[in-house]
Structures are given as C-alpha cells and as structure tokens.
Amino acid sequence: xxTEKFLRDRTVSLEPAERATIEGAISEVLTLGARHIIVxxxxxxxxxxxxxxxxxxxxxxxxxxxxxxxxxxxPGDFVDLHGFPLTKLDHDVATLTGATVAVIPHVALDRIVAxxxxxxxxxxxxxxxxxxxxxxxxxxxxxLDAMGRVAHFLCETEARLRAVxxxxxxxxxxxxxxxxxxxxxxxxNIHVNRVLRQLREKRICIFRSSVVEILDADALARRGEFSxxxxxxxxxx
Amino acid sequence: xxTEKFLRDRTVSLEPAERATIEGAISEVLTLGARHIIVxxxxxxxxxxxxxxxxxxxxxxxxxxxxxxxxxxxPGDFVDLHGFPLTKLDHDVATLTGATVAVIPHVALDRIVAxxxxxxxxxxxxxxxxxxxxxxxxxxxxxLDAMGRVAHFLCETEARLRAVxxxxxxxxxxxxxxxxxxxxxxxxNIHVNRVLRQLREKRICIFRSSVVEILDADALARRGEFSxxxxxxxxxx
DNA sequence: CGAACGTTTGAGATGACTCAAGCGTTGTGG
DNA sequence: CCACAACGCTTGAGTCATCTCAAACGTTCG
Numbered sequence: 001x002x003t004e005k006f007l008r009d010r011t012v013s014l015e016p017a018e019r020a021t022i023e024g025a026i027s028e029v030l031t032l033g034a035r036h037i038i039v040x041x042x043x044x045x046x047x048x049x050x051x052x053x054x055x056x057x058x059x060x061x062x063x064x065x066x067x068x069x070x071x072x073x074x075p076g077d078f079v080d081l082h083g084f085p086l087t088k089l090d091h092d093v094a095t096l097t098g099a100t101v102a103v104i105p106h107v108a109l110d111r112i113v114a115x116x117x118x119x120x121x122x123x124x125x126x127x128x129x130x131x132x133x134x135x136x137x138x139x140x141x142x143x144l145d146a147m148g149r150v151a152h153f154l155c156e157t158e159a160r161l162r163a164v165x166x167x168x169x170x171x172x173x174x175x176x177x178x179x180x181x182x183x184x185x186x187x188x189n190i191h192v193n194r195v196l197r198q199l200r201e202k203r204i205c206i207f208r209s210s211v212v213e214i215l216d217a218d219a220l221a222r223r224g225e226f227s228x229x230x231x232x233x234x235x236x237x
Numbered sequence: 238x239x240t241e242k243f244l245r246d247r248t249v250s251l252e253p254a255e256r257a258t259i260e261g262a263i264s265e266v267l268t269l270g271a272r273h274i275i276v277x278x279x280x281x282x283x284x285x286x287x288x289x290x291x292x293x294x295x296x297x298x299x300x301x302x303x304x305x306x307x308x309x310x311x312p313g314d315f316v317d318l319h320g321f322p323l324t325k326l327d328h329d330v331a332t333l334t335g336a337t338v339a340v341i342p343h344v345a346l347d348r349i350v351a352x353x354x355x356x357x358x359x360x361x362x363x364x365x366x367x368x369x370x371x372x373x374x375x376x377x378x379x380x381l382d383a384m385g386r387v388a389h390f391l392c393e394t395e396a397r398l399r400a401v402x403x404x405x406x407x408x409x410x411x412x413x414x415x416x417x418x419x420x421x422x423x424x425x426n427i428h429v430n431r432v433l434r435q436l437r438e439k440r441i442c443i444f445r446s447s448v449v450e451i452l453d454a455d456a457l458a459r460r461g462e463f464s465x466x467x468x469x470x471x472x473x474x
Numbered sequence: 475c476g477a478a479c480g481t482t483t484g485a486g487a488t489g490a491c492t493c494a495a496g497c498g499t500t501g502t503g504g
Numbered sequence: 505c506c507a508c509a510a511c512g513c514t515t516g517a518g519t520c521a522t523c524t525c526a527a528a529c530g531t532t533c534g
Contacts, residue, residue, distance in 0.1 A: 011324070012322075041466075042466065058372075060372065060373075060375075060376040060380075062376070062380045062381070062462055063462050066380050067380075068375060068376045068379040068380045070371075070372040070375045070376070071372075082365050082368060082369075085249075085358055085359075085361045085362040085365050086362065086365050086366075086369070086469065087248070090369045090372060090373070090466060090467035090469075091372055113354045113357065113358055114354045117350045117351045117354070117357070120350065120354070120357060121322055121350055122322075124322045124361050124364070125322040125323065127361070127364070127365060127368065128319050128322050128323050128364060128368075129323075130368060131319060131364065131365075131367060131368040131371060132319075132323070132327045134307075134368060134371035134372060134375060135295075135297060135307040135308075135327060135328055135371060136297075136327070137375055138297075138305060138307045138371060138374055138375055138378065139297040139299070139305045139307070141375065141378045141379045141423065142305040142378045142422075142423030143297075143299045143303050143304075143305045143423065144299070145521075145522095146521075146522070177479090177480060177481090178480075178481070179479095179480075185379075186378065186379030186380065187522080187523090188522075188523060188524080189480085189481085190481095190482085190483090190522090190523080190524085191521090191522055191523070193481065193482060193483090194482090194483090194522095197482085209480080209481085225299050225300050229278075229279065229327060230327035232323065232327075382489075382490090383489075383490070414511090414512065414513090415512075415513070416511095416512075424490075424491095425490075425491060425492085426512085426513085427490090427491080427492085427513095427514085427515090428489090428490055428491070430513065430514060430515085431490090431514090431515090434514085434515095446512080446513085
C-alpha cells in the first residue's frame with residue numbers, strides 16, 4: 001500500500017475508501033536519485049508527488065546562494081500538493097536522499113475536489129499541516145538560539161518519523177549532513193558542528209549524519225522548547 | 238461590499254457569484270479593540286474571520302514570553318481560515334490595531350466545500366498564500382541580516398497593501414510599533430530602532446509607527462532581497 | 475590512488491544582544 | 505486641566521553568540 005503513511009496517526013485521517021481513491025489516482029511511481037532538483041520555482045505544475053521513501057526538501061536561495069530550507073519532507077508527506085491550488089510554486093523542491101515518489105496528476109485531484117468534498121478537505125488539511133510546520137520553523141529560527149534550534153528540529157523530526165513508523169522514540173535513520181542541518185536552522189555548518197558536539201558531550205543526543213540517537217528525550221525537548229501539538233498527531237498533547 | 242478586498246489582484250480571483258456567496262456566509266460584523274487576543278492556541282473553532290479593516294497578527298510565544306509573529310494580516314485577509322480544516326490552531330490570533338472583522342461560521346464553509354468545488358479551491362488557495370508568506374518569512378529570519386529583514390518586511394507589506402488599495406507605492410499607513418517589527422523580524426526592539434535610523438539616514442525609508450514612507454523603493458527591495466512572486470499578484474513578476 | 479565532499483578545530487571579527495538611562499507622547503483620573 | 509503613569513522611542517557602553525577565514529582530517533567512491 002503506497003499511501004499507507006499519508007495522514008497516518010493524525011487527528012484527521014483517511015477512510016479506507018478515500019485511501020483507495022488516492023491510491024487509484026497514482027499515475028506512476030518514480031525512483032529519484034539523491035540531491036536532485038525536482039521542481040523549480042515558478043514552473044507550471046500538472047502533478048504532485050507523494051513521498052513514499054527517502055527524504056526531500058523545499059528551499060529558497062538568497063542572492064549569494066545561501067540556502068534556507070523551508071520544509072523537510074518525510075515518507076507519507078504530500079510533497080508539493082501546494083502546487084495544485086497555487087499552480088506554480090514560490091520555491092524549489094529537491095531530494096535530499098534517494099527517494100521513491102508516487103506521481104498524482106492534477107486532473108485526478110480536480111476530480112476529487114469536484115466529487116469528494118470530504119476527501120478534498122483532508123487534502124486541504126494536509127497542506128495546512130505544512131503551514132503549521134512552517135510556523136513552528138519560524139518560531140525556531142526567530143526565537144531560539146543555535147542549540148535550541150537544532151534540538152527543536154530533532155524533536156520534530158523524531159515525532160514525525162515515529163508517526164509513520166520510522167522511529168522508535170530513541171533512534172532513527174536520518175540521511176542529513178551537517179550542512180543540511182545548518183540550512184534548516186539558519187546557521188552555518190561550522191556552528192552546527194559545535195552545537196552537535198555539545199549535545200553529544202551533554203549526553204542528550206548523538207547525530208551521526210545517518211543515524212540520530214536520542215539519549216535524553218526530555219532534555220532535548222526542554223532545550224528546544226518543543227511541543228508536538230502543531231503536528232496534529234493522534235494522542236498528542 | 239465587505240469582501241471586496243479578499244483575493245483582490247491575485248492570480249486566482251473570485252467570480253461575482255462567488256463573492257456574493259461569501260458575502261452571504263457572513264453571520265455578523267464585529268469591531269475589535271487594539272491589542273486583544275481573539276483566538277487562543279488549541280481552542281476549538283466554529284467560525285473564521287475575514288479582516289475588513291485594521292491589522293491583526295498570529296504569533297507563537299516562547300517559554301520566557303518572547304514572541305515570534307508568524308503572520309501579519311491586512312484588510313482582505315481571511316485571518317484564521319486555517320482553523321476551518323484544522324479545527325483548532327497551533328498559535329494565537331490577536332489584533333494589532335483596532336479592527337473590523339466579518340464572522341463566517343464554519344457551517345457555511347461546510348456548505349461551500351460540499352456544493353461549490355471551484356470556490357472551495359479558491360479558499361484553499363488563499364490559505365496556501367499564507368503558507369507561501371510563511372516561507373518568505375522563514376527565508377527572511379533565516380538568511381537575512383537585521384536591515385535586510387526589516388527591508389524585506391516593509392517591501393512585502395507595501396506590496397500587500399497596494400494590492401488592496403491601501404498604498405500608493407510610496408507611502409502607507411501602518412500602525413505597528415518598533416516592538417511589533419522586532420517580533421516580526423526575530424530581532425530586539427532596540428536593534429530595530431538602530432536599523433530604522435540607518436534606513437532613514439540612507440534616505441531609503443522612513444518608518445514613523447503610523448506611516449511608512451518609501452523614498453527609494455529599488456534600494457529597499459535590493460537590501461531586503463525582495464521579489465513579490467510569492468504573493469501571487471496579478472501582473473507580478 | 476586521488477578527488478570530492480563532509481567533519482572538526484582554532485583564531486579572530488562582528489552583528490546583534492543586554493543592561494541602563496533618559497526622553498517624548500498619550501491617555502486618564504483627580 | 506494638570507499631573508502622573510504607562511508606554512514607546514532613542515542612545516550609549518559593554519558583552520556574547522555566531523560568523524568568517526583557514527587548515528587539517530576522515531570517508532567514500534570512481
């Protein structure tokens with residue numbers, strides 16, 4: 001079941017029939033290499049991607065080429081569903097690791113909007129989940145110091161991966177470099193490196209660029225002022 | 238016409254009949270005092286607000302009470318439409334200045350979703366416009382220096398107000414304090430004050446806490462690395 | 475084996491913050 | 505209608521978090 005992770009463990013979830021509808025809307029499944037740009041800003045879009053496996057990201061570059069990630073997408077995310085109502089995006093979309101995606105043509109979504117209002121509303125919900133994460137990211141870069149930002153991001157990522165069965169709460173695979181982490185947190189990679197060393201030395205968290213080990217989840221959440229409410233998880237606070 | 242500013246001058250716009258539908262969905266019009274919290278995080282919502290006049294904001298506070306604004310809403314914005322699919326919000330909503338809002342019960346929106354798929358998609362679009370602005374704000378706090386952030390915000394605000402007829406491109410009313418500006422840009426109010434002085438001394442822009450005068454729009458846009466594409470304005474770049 | 479890339483560490487620079495104080499403006503109640 | 509309180513603006517001085525520049529090391533892969 002390709003779409004099993006989509007909206008899994010969220011306060012709004014899909015009925016089996018709705019899941020089947022989305023499954024049926026998939027036109028093809030693609031395998032993408034790591035570090036490829038998939039959608040460029042301004043490009044007219046006629047399809048969107050559901051991430052099945054791997055990590056992707058959305059980002060905005062500044063004039064000197066410095067990059068700010070505005071979202072990281074994990075399996076189960078509808079990566080560029082924003083492109084459906086918007087018709088073109090205001091940012092680039094790229095793979096971080098190798099990835100598998102299901103392609104859903106916008107014509108299939110047109111039909112869902114016209115015929116299945118309840119499902120339409122759930123698709124809408126999923127894009128607003130992205131918006132809620134954008135807001136949490138804004139809080140992170142606007143009001144937390146370097147260690148807080150990294151801690152907050154790691155807490156968020158753990159919670160998101162746990163929701164789709166990819167973390168046990170203490171340990172999860174995460175194919176990000178320290179440079180990626182810097183572009184997520186609005187820091188330099190050099191400073192990220194120093195923050196990670198501190199988190200390691202304090203026995204709070206070990207980040208190894210392919211695996212993250214959380215030794216003291218409470219301390220990490222406290223340091224990042226993290227609460228998962230904005231992820232709209234079932235059973236969440 | 239209360240809703241005349243909603244989606245005005247955007248790439249997606251409302252048909253007269255659609256505008257009438259929304260107009261008809263308004264249950265009441267409220268006048269709100271300045272600096273009041275209107276919706277609190279986590280509150281269950283059964284209505285949303287269309288801002289007719291004044292300024293509102295959405296924000297997240299950290300543990301020590303430091304505030305990060307995640308959005309500023311201008312007349313014509315559907316302030317908390319996110320609360321419709323989400324049912325509760327992850328942040329607070331408050332007035333900045335005195336404001337007039339049209340109240341739209343969610344039951345009326347339910348009907349629109351069920352019966353008017355094209356209009357539903359436009360409402361969806363308007364929430365994704367908010368998401369696009371969140372992303373621009375992320376870029377701003379993550380990758381611009383203090384003066385760049387202030388310049389970027391002023392450019393964005395000018396463009397948004399111009400779209401609804403509240404700026405002539407050089408001068409517009411803006412009832413924000415330097416403290417508000419700091420909470421928007423992820424800075425301290427003291428530093429915002431210094432940045433504003435520099436912008437004034439360079440003859441780029443004068444911010445007077447009730448009126449903004451842009452003396453050199455090109456320089457301001459350059460300094461803030463601003464492009465309005467993410468606002469999805471008609472005739473925009 | 476070498477190239478490319480990511481990680482690690484050090485030293486020094488700097489942009490933004492904190493603390494502190496004074497000033498201006500507005501609104502309100504005596 | 506004045507006085508005072510509350511609030512926002514302004515400026516200075518000193519501190520500190522993060523950045524920049526530089527160099528070395530480790531790992532992966534062709």
